[in-house]
Amino acid sequence: MKKNYLSIDIGGTNIKLAIIDHSGQIRSKKQVRTPHELEAFLAALEEEIRLVKDEIRGISFCCPGKVDTETGRISFGGALPFLNGISFKEVFESKFQVPVSTINDGKAAALSELWLGNLIGIDNGLAIVLGTGIGGGLILDGKLYQGKQFQAGELSFMVKQSDKTSFDDMYGKTGSAVGLIKNVNRVLGTEDLKDGAAAFEAINQKDPSIYPIFESYAKEIAYMICNVQAILDLEKIVIGGGISAQAIVTEEIRKQYRAIRSSLPFLAATLTEVEIDSCRFLNDANLLGALYQLLLNADEELVAHK
Incomplete structure (x- = not known):
């Protein structure tokens, strides 16, 4: 059974990616440059997801802009205005047959501190x-x-x-x-x-x-x-x-x-x-908080913080 998740933190300069387990332990990390054109951007994400698709059971995103965490739809996009109107859930969920969630990056940082920080x-x-x-x-x-x-x-x-x-x-x-x-x-x-x-x-x-x-x-x-x-x-x-x-x-x-x-x-x-x-977490905060949102969406029993 696949035990890990892929968490993706989208920034104006770099995209950070991490394989994280259910307890919040980061197994591996990498980053790539952020393309600033939508088609190239989505292609880069798909390429990275395909590299790890056989070891993950879900994908979590965080990004700038207003994010409806129920639908995953992004508005405005902050430093990445081409994200306006995009839903990663719609783009990737059926393609990779795993649950997908998205949250604003600042709110992801708060969730990481609530969960583990x-x-x-x-x-x-x-x-x-x-x-x-x-x-x-x-x-x-x-x-x-x-x-x-x-x-x-x-x-x-x-x-x-x-x-x-x-x-x-x-x-x-x-x-x-x-x-x-x-x-x-x-x-x-x-x-x-x-x-x-x-x-x-x-x-x-x-x-x-x-x-x-x-x-x-x-x-x-x-x-x-x-x-x-x-x-x-x-x-x-x-x-x-x-x-x-x-x-x-x-x-x-x-x-x-x-x-x-x-x-x-x-x-x-x-x-x-x-x-x-x-905050306890620095560069990893958004990655962890994004995953916590995915777990909350999935109503996982083990995510309740103490």
Whole structure:
């Protein structure tokens, strides 16, 4: 009997693929470049699936965009607009005779933490995913809450008061981890503005020319957490995304959150401080969360988290 699953994390640059067993153990991983034309994209996926079709009992996808987890249909597609209207379930399920599911990538990250990570046992929590924008997955009553239109947790679209009312004043811009790295590298004079290693080497050394940029960034996320917490009264918030591998990220966000509370005694006296932690899973979070959604869809008995 086939025991494993194929989980596929679709990004704007790369497609990550992993063979994972029912308990969430990753057996093998690889990645390929993401084609940016639909026909070539679907052909690349089919080729990868055929390589492992004899050892899998299901296929799980996560991707950018709004995803109806019931039908698998994708809307918008984020950085991959050609995904708009596509359902991987319709494309691949009958072709390979295995169940197929799809979920938004930010929500997949939250599911991985709920299943096996730092949201285990949490009834009400949030995973914040810091990347090009800010993704999120909201856990309410022990389950992923997606909303009527499958758009709950899209933190990038939180609007701040501004005379301009442009995307530059939304959290997706001011809270962008990619934007942070570019801003730091501009000051450092780094040739590659996307060089995260160079940016965080300076941040971890608390270079006085750039650390205030990082503090300001962390404060943006902290303000957002304050606002979310005032509405939802969560038990725990976990910070994910590539930069969360740097311990200083969660540490500084937590520091700025507490500083905001200290500066507003009435807020601190009224609203209980929420626990802020890092996500357990980094590059594997989306792969694991996507599989958990497939298992939930299949109503597997062993997926109930403890």
